Amino acid sequence: MKWSPKIHPKDHTTAALQELEMPQWASNEGGGSEAASPNQMILCYDDQASEYFDDKAEDADKIEQTGDFYDSGSGSDEQVRRVCRPRRTAASSSSSGNSSSGPGRRRRCGVSARERNLRRLESNERERMRMHSLNRAFEDLRRVIPHVKKDNRSLSKIETLTLAKNYVKALTNAICTMRGEVPRYQFNSEDENVEPVFVISRDQEQNNNMPSDGDTEESVPSVCL
DNA sequence: TAGGCCATCTGGTCCT
DNA sequence: AGGACCAGATGGCCTA
Numbered sequence: 001m002k003w004s005p006k007i008h009p010k011d012h013t014t015a016a017l018q019e020l021e022m023p024q025w026a027s028n029e030g031g032g033s034e035a036a037s038p039n040q041m042i043l044c045y046d047d048q049a050s051e052y053f054d055d056k057a058e059d060a061d062k063i064e065q066t067g068d069f070y071d072s073g074s075g076s077d078e079q080v081r082r083v084c085r086p087r088r089t090a091a092s093s094s095s096s097g098n099s100s101s102g103p104g105r106r107r108r109c110g111v112s113a114r115e116r117n118l119r120r121l122e123s124n125e126r127e128r129m130r131m132h133s134l135n136r137a138f139e140d141l142r143r144v145i146p147h148v149k150k151d152n153r154s155l156s157k158i159e160t161l162t163l164a165k166n167y168v169k170a171l172t173n174a175i176c177t178m179r180g181e182v183p184r185y186q187f188n189s190e191d192e193n194v195e196p197v198f199v200i201s202r203d204q205e206q207n208n209n210m211p212s213d214g215d216t217e218e219s220v221p222s223v224c225l
Numbered sequence: 226t227a228g229g230c231c232a233t234c235t236g237g238t239c240c241t
Numbered sequence: 242a243g244g245a246c247c248a249g250a251t252g253g254c255c256t257a
Contacts, residue, residue: 124234
């Protein structure tokens with residue numbers, strides 16, 4: 001696969017969590033995401049991130065005052081700076097009328113900067129897991145959509161979705177035709193310039209990335225973008 | 226080097 | 242209250 005998993009410079013959460021002094025409540029309630037995490041690979045990531053978070057812990061008072069997570073410039077390394085880059089400002093104009101902390105972002109009462117930091121790291125972890133599961137779903141979808149690989153690379157996400165949509169349409173039309181009905185869908189230029197093309201050749205079908213491990217899929221017509 | 230695609234971080238919003 | 246979901250921002254990698 002083209003976009004193989006890689007050690008992302010920002011993927012520092014696990015190491016940072018290890019560096020952080022874990023509160024009791026976190027180890028008891030945090031629950032779910034310990035083992036078999038894809039982030040195990042980041043354990044070998046350099047320790048700049050942990051240095052950063054140690055700095056953050058020391059700068060807890062500063063964070064408390066600003067309410068921000070961002071680096072205040074203490075990091076001298078580019079990777080450190082990337083971790084704590086400034087964020088968009090549009091959020092401040094968001095229409096969350098029930099903000100409990102006035103014109104800034106919401107602030108929990110009685111929650112220390114360290115605890116907020118930890119919650120953010122846990123939230124990042126959950127978001128990563130969510131995106132990983134989403135990517136697994138994309139991968140499953142790619143496997144069940146017969147297609148001809150372009151340049152020996154896998155389908156992008158948008159290609160996968162577009163192809164899936166057209167495949168469903170094409171199969172629906174095929175069913176309609178078999179029933180002697182009028183095909184339900186038309187593929188025209190307005191339909192994102194994509195038209196499904198049935199691949200008749202058996203050889204071509206074998207070029208598709210169809211599952212080869214005895215899956216239940218029968219030979220099905222292929223569609224192209 | 227520009228553009229496409231991606232992973233990740235982040236804060237807001239919604240839902241349970 | 243906390244987790245899920247979402248979208249914006251950002252930087253890395255790859256290719257034309």
